[in-house]
Amino acid sequence: MTQTLPALDRSREHLLPALRTAIARLDPASRLAASYHLGWCAPDGTPSQGNGGKAIRPALALLSAEAVGAPAAVGLPGAVAVELVHNFSLLHDDLMDGDVERRHRRTVWAIWGGDTAILTGDALLALAQEVVLEAGTPAAARAGLLLATTTRELTRGQVQDVAFETRDDVTLDECIEMASGKTGSLLAASAAIGAVLAGAAEPVETALKTFGAQVGLAFQLVDDVLGIWGDPVVTGKPVFSDLRSRKKTLPVSYTLGDPRHGPELAAWLAAPGEPDDAALRRAADLVENAGGRDWALSEARERMSLAEKALSTVDIDEEARTELTALGRFIVDRDS
Amino acid sequence: MTQTLPALDRSREHLLPALRTAIARLDPASRLAASYHLGWCAPDGTPSQGNGGKAIRPALALLSAEAVGAPAAVGLPGAVAVELVHNFSLLHDDLMDGDVERRHRRTVWAIWGGDTAILTGDALLALAQEVVLEAGTPAAARAGLLLATTTRELTRGQVQDVAFETRDDVTLDECIEMASGKTGSLLAASAAIGAVLAGAAEPVETALKTFGAQVGLAFQLVDDVLGIWGDPVVTGKPVFSDLRSRKKTLPVSYTLGDPRHGPELAAWLAAPGEPDDAALRRAADLVENAGGRDWALSEARERMSLAEKALSTVDIDEEARTELTALGRFIVDRDS
Numbered sequence: 001m002t003q004t005l006p007a008l009d010r011s012r013e014h015l016l017p018a019l020r021t022a023i024a025r026l027d028p029a030s031r032l033a034a035s036y037h038l039g040w041c042a043p044d045g046t047p048s049q050g051n052g053g054k055a056i057r058p059a060l061a062l063l064s065a066e067a068v069g070a071p072a073a074v075g076l077p078g079a080v081a082v083e084l085v086h087n088f089s090l091l092h093d094d095l096m097d098g099d100v101e102r103r104h105r106r107t108v109w110a111i112w113g114g115d116t117a118i119l120t121g122d123a124l125l126a127l128a129q130e131v132v133l134e135a136g137t138p139a140a141a142r143a144g145l146l147l148a149t150t151t152r153e154l155t156r157g158q159v160q161d162v163a164f165e166t167r168d169d170v171t172l173d174e175c176i177e178m179a180s181g182k183t184g185s186l187l188a189a190s191a192a193i194g195a196v197l198a199g200a201a202e203p204v205e206t207a208l209k210t211f212g213a214q215v216g217l218a219f220q221l222v223d224d225v226l227g228i229w230g231d232p233v234v235t236g237k238p239v240f241s242d243l244r245s246r247k248k249t250l251p252v253s254y255t256l257g258d259p260r261h262g263p264e265l266a267a268w269l270a271a272p273g274e275p276d277d278a279a280l281r282r283a284a285d286l287v288e289n290a291g292g293r294d295w296a297l298s299e300a301r302e303r304m305s306l307a308e309k310a311l312s313t314v315d316i317d318e319e320a321r322t323e324l325t326a327l328g329r330f331i332v333d334r335d336s
Numbered sequence: 337m338t339q340t341l342p343a344l345d346r347s348r349e350h351l352l353p354a355l356r357t358a359i360a361r362l363d364p365a366s367r368l369a370a371s372y373h374l375g376w377c378a379p380d381g382t383p384s385q386g387n388g389g390k391a392i393r394p395a396l397a398l399l400s401a402e403a404v405g406a407p408a409a410v411g412l413p414g415a416v417a418v419e420l421v422h423n424f425s426l427l428h429d430d431l432m433d434g435d436v437e438r439r440h441r442r443t444v445w446a447i448w449g450g451d452t453a454i455l456t457g458d459a460l461l462a463l464a465q466e467v468v469l470e471a472g473t474p475a476a477a478r479a480g481l482l483l484a485t486t487t488r489e490l491t492r493g494q495v496q497d498v499a500f501e502t503r504d505d506v507t508l509d510e511c512i513e514m515a516s517g518k519t520g521s522l523l524a525a526s527a528a529i530g531a532v533l534a535g536a537a538e539p540v541e542t543a544l545k546t547f548g549a550q551v552g553l554a555f556q557l558v559d560d561v562l563g564i565w566g567d568p569v570v571t572g573k574p575v576f577s578d579l580r581s582r583k584k585t586l587p588v589s590y591t592l593g594d595p596r597h598g599p600e601l602a603a604w605l606a607a608p609g610e611p612d613d614a615a616l617r618r619a620a621d622l623v624e625n626a627g628g629r630d631w632a633l634s635e636a637r638e639r640m641s642l643a644e645k646a647l648s649t650v651d652i653d654e655e656a657r658t659e660l661t662a663l664g665r666f667i668v669d670r671d672s
Contacts, residue, residue, distance in 0.1 A: 123491045125458070127484070130481060133477050151461075159363050
């Protein structure tokens with residue numbers, strides 16, 4: 001994913017100064033941890049050259065304001081807010097998942113401990129609401145409400161994700177529900193919050209949310225395929241990485257429901273010890289032979305078509321529609 | 337604190353159904369943990385007779401609506417929200433502080449683990465905003481903004497509290513700042529949020545916040561005195577409990593600044609090992625002889641008088657003023 005899009009470049013340009021102003025309000029300890037997490041500095045505070053990621057969610061937020069004819073600036077508080085909520089969830093999830101690295105850098109909890117990860121996450125979540133509610137308008141209240149319900153959905157998804165680790169009877173429907181919470185809900189909110197701040201009518205808000213939610217699911221499906229068969233050079237993760245960690249991803253969950261290959265994969269997932277390369281290859285073959293890979297990719301295509309259909313049903317700015325569609329495809333189309 | 341007040345009884349009556357309706361929106365795992373934490377059920381979900389605490393913050397919120405001539409019901413979403421924010425912070429703080437018991441029951445993290453405490457806290461914080469923003473009005477946006485800035489203050493206070501544990505140069509000013517964040521900020525927001533929802537003018541909001549903030553500091557000062565000299569029967573904690581845990585409370589911090597007794601107390605706090613009763617008594621005497629106890633109690637009286645003065649400067653409903661004053665005194669006047 002080294003290519004980029006004009007909408008993403010514009011978004012980063014808008015976003016960064018506003019995000020920095022928001023982060024500057026935090027207490028010194030949370031500010032340092034958040035700035036480090038965003039790639040702006042080293043753990044000792046020395047500024048670094050990190051650009052803080054692709055900022056896909058803020059780009060969706062800004063485009064959604066333009067979609068209803070407002071300037072991108074109207075969506076800016078929403079763009080900052082969704083980026084803050086995204087990073088709140090990363091800080092807490094990294095701690096819960098025990099991940100010591102993110103984007104080749106140590107995670108906040110791995111450096112400063114769990115308390116700092118919890119408190120910095122809490123502060124970012126509060127800050128997100130602050131940024132969006134400051135205007136004090138009914139539209140701000142609607143946007144804040146969207147953020148709040150989305151945060152509950154994110155949390156629900158993570159509750160399921162944590163619970164799935166110790167369950168061996170997770171259904172495909174539950175996996176899709178979990179992905180809708182963890183990935184779909186914030187992309188849905190991102191794709192609508194700028195429009196909400198611009199006072200969009202309900203059907204437009206709903207269509208934009210559907211677009212974001214379906215793009216989110218398509219992304220997750222492709223990401224799960226890459227987690228098994230992705231080129232380590234492209235993904236930055238080892239081959240079979242999601243199998244190695246025995247994650248109940250969507251293609252795995254699909255395979256578990258297959259009467260021919262499901263039982264063997266279930267036994268494989270339950271077996272103790274570190275699997276060797278042959279065992280990993282065998283598990284990947286089970287998913288492939290059960291049709292898990294084809295299913296996930298075709299389901300991703302189906303989700304993308306639902307996303308684009310949702311956009312086509314409402315009367316929005318043509319340029320924004322084109323850019324949203326391109327951004328949706330960019331999010332999902334990775335070198336799989 | 338077995339006595340009660342009419343305002344508290346009324347508040348609980350209003351609050352409980354609305355709080356239960358809000359909690360019912362959570363995903364099943366967070367709902368169970370939150371219901372247990374609130375005293376409504378056992379860890380397995382069996383309903384129990386707990387009344388969920390005194391609900392002081394909701395009572396302030398409801399009275400603040402009445403203070404500006406609105407029915408208590410106008411303040412109800414604010415009352416639910418401050419109770420949710422309070423419990424969000426308890427869930428996260430218990431985990432960070434490693435406290436395995438609260439009100440003679442095991443804490444959520446001690447039963448279900450840290451992930452559940454983090455996620456349930458996150459969900460309660462999101463839910464608080466949801467409840468308050470649902471009306472979609474400018475007043476709702478102002479109330480949501482008040483909640484958000486308050487949550488940041490709470491978080492800042494906890495950041496300081498955690499940092500103070502490993503510092504030996506904490507000043508009295510820093511301790512007061514920490515108490516303002518951890519205790520004052522949410523009481524300030526509670527005493528104003530109902531009025532904000534009722535569309536109160538800025539000076540009234542400010543006066544009510546000052547009232548709550550000063551009551552909060554007075555409460556903390558008295559609580560810190562009780563943490564050293566309180567009767568275990570009344571406080572439910574062992575004698576010298578805050579000294580035993582070497583907490584840098586306000587009277588302790590005052591004493592550390594005393595040239596005659598400060599150095600000995602500092603050395604005492606830094607000494608390793610579990611202190612015996614004689615050592616605890618000696619530390620308590622150091623605080624007493626430095627004037628730490630008298631200072632805290634006189635400072636508490638001063639804060640209460642500032643609180644009541646703030647209320648007297650604005651034109652609010654007389655009955656609500658009387659009830660707020662009584663509630664403020666109830667919060668602070670404990671059997672010390």
